[in-house]
Amino acid sequence: MAENQPGADDASIAARTDSYFNRTKAIVTRFGDCRVTYAVFLRRPVVSAPRLAIGWLQAVARERNTRFDIEVMHEEGAWVGAGDPIFYLSGSFAQLVDLETIILxxxxxxxxxxxxxxxxxxxxxxxxxxxxxxxxxxxxxMQEMMAYAASVGGAAAKREGAKGFVGNANDATAHWFGPGRGRGTMPHALIGYAGSTLRAAEMFHATFPDQDLTVLTDYFGREVTDGLEVCRRFPDLAAAGRMAVRLDTHGGRFMEGLDPAESYAVLERHAPQAVRRYRSETELRHLVGTGVSAAAIWRMREALDEAGFPKVRIVASSGFGVQKCRVMAEAKAPLDVVGTGSFIPDAWSETYATADIVDYDGQARVKVGREFLLRHSGGRKRNAG
Known part of the structure; x- marks a missing residue:
């Protein structure tokens, strides 16, 4: 990502950075430059994802014909504690001071x-x-940044044995997940256009006969009925494991065949422990409420198996963040794939990165209360420029 970085020229940087950094640059240029080291960190635990920031720094160093030394303390994908510097950045104060806003x-x-x-x-x-x-x-x-972040977090989970993120929905950012293009079959709009879930599936298969078929089933509120109808229409795809039903039921209604009582009954059959302890209102909604609940997923699995389609996979979407994934795990929901954008941070204030200078011309110095940032050994140095 060091190549083709946008906004690495001086004019773009000056326009986008905070004015006091621009003024400090002018003052330092007038009164004498020095070499500084910044500690760059976040105030909460995170997974290290510094590539975009470092790539941009490398582009700026080339543009300015200077050199930045970057000591990465936590490699990409590593867990980082609150306040622990992700990297130290050293170089000319005059060349670095106006970069802080964009780095963060x-x-x-x-x-x-x-x-x-x-x-x-x-x-x-x-x-x-x-x-x-x-x-x-x-x-x-932001689209590029979030796709990158999903790839980093997914790769970290893969190292611990998880399947992780295997792809994304558009071509522009697919490169973060390996070779290939964006994945996906149909939106609700195609089903509305076709007039029925089955007809939309037929149109898709006729146009893309070599691709696997994932059918969105909630448009008409007949997730089970329409899902099974498509399976019966394409039995060879179903038997070969080349077919999936996608549940995307919105939170305003229950999936076909479910209500509160039936949702509890479904989980009693498959994961009784999940509902036999205290649950928050949000957890209960994920388990037995409206939308794509654990009960809905289990009911879809029951229907597919009973109809003779055990190899048809279940894809779920709609609000799958950390908490919902945790509840699904406790309910042992029989999911094959989750489509999600809910890794985007909910509280944007938690994303605020910070940088403090910790060294001026070899003399350790930082504002009171931030002494924990003072530079220490153990990182791996990368040079830019």
Whole structure:
């Protein structure tokens, strides 16, 4: 990511950085430069995702014909404690002081999103995740950052035995998940256009006969009925494991055939321990409430198996964040794939990264209360420029 970094020229940086950094740059240039070291950190635990920030620093160093020394204390994908520097950044004060705003933009949200993605994958280690965050992002830069973060968090979970994130929904950011293109079959709009779930599936298969078929089943409120109808229409795909039903029931109603009593009954058959202890209102909604609940997933699995389609997979989407993944794990929900954008941080204030200078021309100095940032050995140095 060191190549083709946008906004590495002086004019772009000056326009986007905070004015007091620009003024400090002018003052330092007038009164004499010095070599400084910044400690760059977050105030909460995260997973290290520094590549975008470091790549941009490398691009700026080339643009300015200077050199930045970057000592990475926590490699990409490593867990980082609150207040623990992710990297130390050293170089000319005049060349670095106006970069802080943009460095922090490129680091904080990525690290928190990576942490969320990691936790989700670890809660459901046997489930493959698809990153579907693009529609919730504020433009291309955030879209790139969130896809990167999902790939980092997913890779960290894979190292612990989870399936992790296996792909995403669009071509532009698919490179973060390996070779290939964005994944996905149909939105609700196609089913509305086709007039029926079955007809939409037929249209998709006729247009893309070599691709696996994942059918979105909630458009008409007949998740089970329409899902089974499509399975019967394409028995060869179903038998070959090349077919899936996707549950995306919104929170305003129960999945077909369920109500509160029946939802409890479903979980009593499959995961009674999940409902036999105190639950918060949110946890109960994930278990037996409206939308894509654990009971809904279990009921879909029952229906598929009873109809003779044990190899048809279940894909679930709609609000799958860390907490919902944890509840699904406790209910042993028979999920194969989760499509999610809910690794995007909920509380944006948690994404605020911070940088403090800890060394001026070889003299350790930091504002009172931040002595814990003072530089120590043990990292791996990367040079830029």
């Amino acid at each position: 933009q490129k680091l904080g949200a990525a690290c928190v999103a990576a942490h969320n993605a990691y936790q989700m994958c670890c809660e459901l280690p046997g489930v493959a995740f698809l990153a579907m965050e693009a529609r919730h992002c504020a433009g291309q830069e």
